[in-house]
Amino acid sequence: MGGHLKQAHLITAQERLRDQVAHALRAALISGELQPGRVYSAPALASDFGISATPVREAMLDLVREGLVEPVRNKGFRVTEVSEKDLDQYSELRALIEVPTVAAVTRTATREQLEALRPIAEEIVTSARDHDLIGYLDADRRFHLSLLALHGNDRLVETVGDLRKRSRLYGLTALDEQGLLVASAEEHVELLDRMLEGDESAAEAVMRRHLGHVRKLWAAEG
Incomplete structure (x- = not known):
């Protein structure tokens, strides 16, 4: 035994x-x-x-x-080498999933559930300011997947998690050196604020803009 x-x-x-x-x-x-x-x-x-x-x-x-x-x-x-075409397709898939899901979560989530994500959003900003790239990516992953989890579809969360892994954030170091990472980090706080206001269309717009910026991060090293 x-x-x-x-x-x-x-x-x-x-x-x-x-x-x-x-x-x-x-x-x-x-x-x-x-x-x-x-x-x-x-x-x-x-x-x-x-x-x-x-x-x-x-x-x-x-x-x-x-x-x-x-x-x-x-x-x-x-x-694995990831082509520009791959990154475009991953980005399109993420937008198709995450933009409408943010609107749905804005409708259904409680204020307490959304406010529980604020420390993670602030951790993303702090990591960006401290040039802690691994901390940034870890907090960024937790924020996005925790937010999506509020929709209640486990497979959706798995799919986005997989897309994130496959489309590693290329050029992160270069962006950090150029001082552009903090602006991307602050979009998480902005998104949360729009959701707490109950503004679905504004939340969708922030998420779409954020994912567009993320795609540019990937391209930065190309």
Whole structure:
């Protein structure tokens, strides 16, 4: 019995490590440390992390399923190159989903539910001002997905989460250096204010403008 419990604990710890590595790899993809088109081996990355290759290989397989990397036989994993056409299509899909959903949530969400998102919106702005790109992306993801979750459709949230992963925010570092990231961050607070006012059309307009700015972020490195 004790042996089984110990084994379960080890599996949980291993899964946690896999998730931590996957998160670190996504951060490296976003920051440009791992570059599109380049092949990286699990043992080499594991050496950078100071851990064994197994959790790195497992984390890479998670990223394969998300479309972020692709396996290269006997070599490792190639970071997927995302074309301008891909980014346009991801952007169009996000707008088709998120703009009307924001209007629907404006109609149905309580003031308390919306106000609960304000600390996350403010965290996005703080991260942008502090040049904390990983913190920015994490808070940005939580804000958008939490807002969409208020609509009550889990599959919708999953779909947008997947689109976000596939369309990594290219050019984020350049935008931060140009001082343009804070303006994009502040749009989250503006969106929340329009929703709290119950103004569906204004909320839709802010979301459409925000997603347009996000698309420009992606293009900035092209």
